[in-house]
Amino acid sequence: MQCTAYAHLSDEKLKKLRKFEEEFGTILVAYEKVPAFADLSDDEIRDVQKEEKKLGKILIAYEQ
Known part of the structure; x- marks a missing residue:
């Protein structure tokens, strides 16, 4: 996405x-232009997924 x-x-x-x-x-x-997806570690992905659950929204990590 x-x-x-x-x-x-x-x-x-x-x-x-x-x-x-x-x-x-x-x-x-x-x-x-759409930035590239961030290359997250497994721990970072888990942290993002926890925030998604708290917010009830989908989060997408892009490179800066």
Whole structure:
């Protein structure tokens, strides 16, 4: 499972994106690059799983 977010584009980059949309006749969506998953030890994974149970949510560890 990877979560992505819409990219934050400058006005200049947004204009370029819209130009491509016009050229291709399509809608393009820009997303931020997804960071790599963190390489956790078994102990760290257990700690994350404990927090998941406390929160009732899924946690995903990414590299910084």
